[in-house]
Amino acid sequence: MSLTASLSASTSARRTPRASLLSKRRRRVGVMLILPALALVGLLIAYPIGQAVYYSFTNWDGLTTQWVGPSAWVQAFHNPTMWTALKNNGELLLSVPFALGIPLLVAVMLHQRVAGWKIFRSIYFLPTAISWVVIGLVAEHFFAYSGTMNSLLSDIGFSGIHTNMLGQENQALIALGVTFVFSMIGTNTMLFLTGLATLDPSLEEAARIDGAGAWRIFRHITLPHLSRFIQLAFVMTVISAFSALFSLIFVMTGGGPGYSTTTMEFLVYQTGFNQSMFGTAALYGIILFVITALVGIIQLRLIGAKDS
Amino acid sequence: MTVLASPPDALTVNAPKPTRSLARRRLGRTLIFVAMAIMAVIMLYPFAVMILISFKTNAQYLIGSSGTSTQTWQQINATLPIWQELWNSTVVCSLSILLILVIGVMAGFSFAKLQFRGGNVVFLAIVSAMMVPLQAILIPEFVNIAKTGLTNNYLGAVVVYAALGTPFSIFLFTTYFRRIPDELIEAGIVDGLGYWGVLWRLAMPMALPAIATVTVLQFIQIWDDLLVGLLFLQNPGERTITVGLAALAAGHTTSIPLLMAGSLVSAAPAMIVYLVFQRFLVRGLTMGIDR
Numbered sequence: 206m207s208l209t210a211s212l213s214a215s216t217s218a219r220r221t222p223r224a225s226l227l228s229k230r231r232r233r234v235g236v237m238l239i240l241p242a243l244a245l246v247g248l249l250i251a252y253p254i255g256q257a258v259y260y261s262f263t264n265w266d267g268l269t270t271q272w273v274g275p276s277a278w279v280q281a282f283h284n285p286t287m288w289t290a291l292k293n294n295g296e297l298l299l300s301v302p303f304a305l306g307i308p309l310l311v312a313v314m315l316h317q318r319v320a321g322w323k324i325f326r327s328i329y330f331l332p333t334a335i336s337w338v339v340i341g342l343v344a345e346h347f348f349a350y351s352g353t354m355n356s357l358l359s360d361i362g363f364s365g366i367h368t369n370m371l372g373q374e375n376q377a378l379i380a381l382g383v384t385f386v387f388s389m390i391g392t393n394t395m396l397f398l399t400g401l402a403t404l405d406p407s408l409e410e411a412a413r414i415d416g417a418g419a420w421r422i423f424r425h426i427t428l429p430h431l432s433r434f435i436q437l438a439f440v441m442t443v444i445s446a447f448s449a450l451f452s453l454i455f456v457m458t459g460g461g462p463g464y465s466t467t468t469m470e471f472l473v474y475q476t477g478f479n480q481s482m483f484g485t486a487a488l489y490g491i492i493l494f495v496i497t498a499l500v501g502i503i504q505l506r507l508i509g510a511k512d513s
Numbered sequence: 514m515t516v517l518a519s520p521p522d523a524l525t526v527n528a529p530k531p532t533r534s535l536a537r538r539r540l541g542r543t544l545i546f547v548a549m550a551i552m553a554v555i556m557l558y559p560f561a562v563m564i565l566i567s568f569k570t571n572a573q574y575l576i577g578s579s580g581t582s583t584q585t586w587q588q589i590n591a592t593l594p595i596w597q598e599l600w601n602s603t604v605v606c607s608l609s610i611l612l613i614l615v616i617g618v619m620a621g622f623s624f625a626k627l628q629f630r631g632g633n634v635v636f637l638a639i640v641s642a643m644m645v646p647l648q649a650i651l652i653p654e655f656v657n658i659a660k661t662g663l664t665n666n667y668l669g670a671v672v673v674y675a676a677l678g679t680p681f682s683i684f685l686f687t688t689y690f691r692r693i694p695d696e697l698i699e700a701g702i703v704d705g706l707g708y709w710g711v712l713w714r715l716a717m718p719m720a721l722p723a724i725a726t727v728t729v730l731q732f733i734q735i736w737d738d739l740l741v742g743l744l745f746l747q748n749p750g751e752r753t754i755t756v757g758l759a760a761l762a763a764g765h766t767t768s769i770p771l772l773m774a775g776s777l778v779s780a781a782p783a784m785i786v787y788l789v790f791q792r793f794l795v796r797g798l799t800m801g802i803d804r
Contacts, residue, residue, distance in 0.1 A: 338755050
């Protein structure tokens with residue numbers, strides 16, 4: 206892969222005389238070509254952000270708007286449901302180390318290229334293609350009272366802990382977290398494997414000849430090499446934990462029992478479309494946006510600090 | 514091989530040492546193979562569940578019978594109109610991807626090759642839209658689009674998918690077009706192609722791998738999406754297969770074998786695209802860190 210990507214648009218300094226003669230027309234064409242993109246992103250992404258901020262200060266049911274002002278925000282922060290949702294989001298973050306660690310282990314194993322590794326690679330990536338709606342439905346069967354997990358448990362002699370995880374307030378979120386980890390394995394393994402492919406094999410070989418064990422090679426050569434990939438996977442996984450679980454929650458628990466699996470993103474949906482409180486829902490959306498933006502900015506800072 | 518680790522051994526006995534480490538190595542690789550096979554079973558679990566359960570009747574499933582039946586498959590269309598919904602998914606995916614590609618190619622070419630004042634700022638603004646989670650704008654977006662009436666046909670979802678997919682496609686095409694030498698563009702202009710001709714006849718053919726990457730990534734994303742389809746396709750006859758499946762599941766009265774059969778139907782197209790175009794997907798995913 207030789208694609209180079211950097212966020213800053215590089216301006217080419219060299220201009221031939223002919224190009225500058227044409228430059229007026231070139232600028233006009235340049236502006237015309239971005240107009241559709243500008244219209245689409247402006248109208249459907251930028252403008253609604255402004256609207257969301259405005260409506261977060263109102264009582265809004267989609268038709269009539271009533272200005273409330275800053276007290277709308279004060280009220281929201283006194284709403285225990287929002288804190289429950291934030292707490293659920295926080296607890297879901299505990300699954301992130303697993304969503305990174307398991308793929309890291311899998312990628313390192315694949316990288317050893319033992320017999321059949323290409324087939325294994327395809328199998329591991331396959332769930333990446335299917336909808337989280339489908340994964341959620343299968344997970345529902347896995348965690349159900351008469352499902353796979355309980356029959357496995359009783360097979361190995363733990364029939365005492367027969368449980369319906371998705372129906373228990375203190376267990377449903379764990380089941381959701383496990384499903385989330387499963388859903389992230391393919392993507393993160395793919396990322397790490399790409400990172401490993403760019404690692405110079407002679408480095409590992411040299412270390413091995415020098416008598417370094419597998420762990421030391423991993424710790425001092427592989428892991429530092431992968432740091433940028435791990436950072437990217439970390440940010441993508443955290444942002445997914447905040448904004449990509451809708452499908453899983455929708456089919457597995459519907460946010461329940463109670464509010465035990467309602468995360469901020471699901472709260473936006475519930476508040477807006479089940480309770481028709483569009484103003485409050487917009488407010489929750491803003492909070493979610495701020496959280497994910499912070500994660501992104503911290504990441505950019507980390508990369509920037511490393512590059513300079 | 515292990516001279517440094519154990520110098521005395523190396524001096525006295527040379528032969529047994531490599532054999533031992535070879536045996537250890539072989540054991541290690543066997544263990545890795547076993548671990549990978551276990552992992553494969555875990556990752557294939559969803560597919561096994563879908564296939565096995567879909568070939569049972571609801572009664573067989575509920576009593577845990579080991580019998581099989583094709584009854585669920587024969588009756589699936591009565592509860593889940595799979596052909597209609599597969600068609601809906603195809604239409605929504607195709608229209609969205611077409612918009613994402615055309616708008617992305619044009620803007621990417623402009624940002625990369627037709628520098629104009631303020632271009633960099635606009636580029637950064639559009640690319641940073643990638644960071645906006647849909648839920649942050651969901652409510653006003655829904656009200657806006659519903660007011661235009663587009664939620665009553667395919668276009669409501671199509672424009673939302675297009676808006677969400679365009680920033681990434683512009684990012685990808687811009688980085689791709691930057692690699693085309695300016696001289697080539699200028700030669701095309703001198704030959705009378707015009708900017709429009711240069712874009713479609715010179716630049717676009719060179720961007721085919723990027724087009725493939727965007728297409729595959731967006732296909733899987735849009736095909737698998739629930740939230741946009743659920744809200745922006747208000748007409749049940751226009752639901753995509755993923756939305757239809759989730760709506761059916763939310764009813765909680767539907768038979769599990771039926772849901773599994775529906776899951777398999779909805780998953781199959783994305784899986785095929787995925788297996789055929791795997792390398793484009795990997796490329797898209799790792800864009801931006803391959804510096």
